[in-house]
Structure formats: structure tokens, C-alpha cells
Amino acid sequence: MSISTSAAPDTGRGPAEHDVRTQIIEAATAHFSHYGYDKTTVSDLAKAIGFSKAYIYKFFSSKQAIGEVICANCLGQIERDVLDALEGVQAPPERLRLLFTVIVASSLRLFFQDRRLYEIAVAAATDDWPSVQAYKHRIHQLVEEIIQAGRAAGVFESGTPLGNTSRAVYQVLVPYLNPVTLPHVSALHAEAPEALYQLVLRSLAPPA
């Protein structure tokens, strides 16, 4: 995965600042990959990059702020994979199937194939960082939008409260979004996301 600072807030102070932020994020990612996120301090990072600690603090208020950018980039990549898969697909059941299967495949790839991201992802999930909260909120929203569209099209039942039902469906998905829980649930069998989708789809069936 290429690292960019796309998720960093744009402070409008021009490309020079943007370049320094990018440089810090890239160096931090490389450093974390060797020494781990948990054990690295901002001082270690400053030494490794050749910047002063004070200079780094001009751009990022803490180690977590740097981790947040890396984490947000990673979650942003998973979301882009899902949205790319949904592009042009109209039928709500098929959109739900793609959400379940693509989000799990993409999370497995990003959290576990790129091991350097895993420790940051675990810290972010365990402490529920703002980037994680925002990501979970958007995925929950996406689930609700798909169910709402399915109800409007008459392919999903409309007898249950939308909020409760979308929360329950989101809840089935949650163990597969979290890097701590994912290895424990994905080990079950490769078809887990598809099987869960089929169960959820039956639960959404309109009365015959």
C-alpha cells in the first residue's frame, strides 16, 4: 500500500507543509515497520528522520496523530475497495453481498499482508481512535442506505424498524471489520462472509 497524507486535515499552509507531513508519515511508516508502533516514541522517530522532536510536533501533536494518518489511509483504502466494487451495481441484494465479501477480503489483505499496519490498526481499534469511529459510522451508514434502497424497491421487508434492522446487520459484520477480532472469526472458513450474507439476505426477505 502506498502511503499518502490524503487523510490529513488541509491546514491551507501550502505545499511545503504538505511535503513535510508526507515525509514524516513515510519515515514513520518505515520506522514503525521495523520497530513496531507501540515501542516507538516521537523522540525515536525524530532521531531516525533527522528532524528535531520540536519540529515534528509542529506538524503532529503526538505519536497517535501520526498513527491516525496512517490508520485513516488504511481504512480509506478498504472503503475505496468497497465503493469501487459497488460502482454501477444497482440491486440492493447484490450491493449487500459485495459489501460483505469485499470489505472482509480487503481488511484481511491490508491488516495482515502489510504487517506493519497491523500494530497501528490494533492500537486504533482497541482505543477506538476518531478515524476508526468515523470509519465504523460510514460503514453502518452504508448498510442502512442499502437496506433502505432495498425496502424502497420492495425486495427487502419493511415491517421492522429500519434503524434496528440495519444495526443488527451491521453488527453481524462488525467482527470482520476489527483487526483484533478478524483473525479469530475469519479462520472459521473462507466462505464465512458469503454464508453470513446469505443468512442476512434471508432475514431481509419480504413476506411472500
Add this chain to the structure above:
Amino acid sequence: MSISTSAAPDTGRGPAEHDVRTQIIEAATAHFSHYGYDKTTVSDLAKAIGFSKAYIYKFFSSKQAIGEVICANCLGQIERDVLDALEGVQAPPERLRLLFTVIVASSLRLFFQDRRLYEIAVAAATDDWPSVQAYKHRIHQLVEEIIQAGRAAGVFESGTPLGNTSRAVYQVLVPYLNPVTLPHVSALHAEAPEALYQLVLRSLAPPA
């Protein structure tokens, strides 16, 4: 929770051996609760109990064998809570509801209120100890029995393969059985098990 050696294999060498095993398990549980399971060696344990290491090895082949008994007792307690709740309840939907709600409540209580069990439970779940494998197999079986009874009674659909459907329902439950994943999924909201049960129940509805 009271610790017994009920889950230890009966080697038929009489009550004297049984008493020593009980004594070792009780001392080990107390020792683990102070020093943690991961950091304690059989030597530490031997010293603390006042037995020789060789004497402990006469009764348990390894530290994990001791942890296995404590873990099996804990899982046995969760299972008894579930079976007690199901006692006398005939209707398959109600049995499924009790399974979902009681197993989560009992797991939360045993894994997190009795903190000394948590570290052993995590080791057991992470390394998939035989006691954990057997427990998961029995819970999966219980799910399948309930679904099969519901099909026989005509209250659940019979159009899908029983094995696939019971595996998918079991899979919805899995994140709530594992001590590593449970805190991440149960934090969502207190009604999670009931909401998941309602979703699963709708997925099992027979064609109208």
C-alpha cells in the same frame, strides 16, 4: 466460581490422586490470579505449592494441562448455565433466544468478572486448546439440534441445507464465545445478543 477438577480425565487411580489434582488446580488458580498465567512456570508453581516440579509432572504433563482443567471448568460452567436455561423449554425459537442471550451473559460474567480466568481463556482461545475445540463443537451441535427441531416442528424453513444454515447461525454467535473478540463486540450495545437473535430468527422463517 468454585474450581473443581470435574473436567480432568478420571485415571481410575482412586481418591488420593483426585485430591492431589484438586490441590494442584486450586493452588495453580490462586497463583495464576496473582502472577498471571503467561508469566508463571511449572517451577514457580511447584515452589509456591511446596511440591517438587517432578511431583507436579506426575499429575499434569505441562502447565497447559493445568490451564486446560481450569479452562474446561470455566467453559463447563458456561455450558451448564445455557443448559439450565434451556431445561423444560420446548419451542425451538425460544431455545435459540435463550442460547444467544444466556451464553453471552454467562461468558461476559466468567471471562471478565473473574479476571484470573481471563488470561487462561485468552491463551486457550488463541491457541485453540482441545477443551476450546470440544466446547465450540458442542455449541455448534446445540445450534444444529435446535434448528433441526424447528424444521421438524415446521416453525423454521427447511429449504436450505441444514449444515450450511446451522454453520452460518453458529458463525453469528462465534464472536460472542471467544474471550478475545467478546469485549470488542459486546461493547456495541447491551441488546446485541437479542438483536442478533431476532435477525437470525427472521432468516429462519418458513415461507408464508
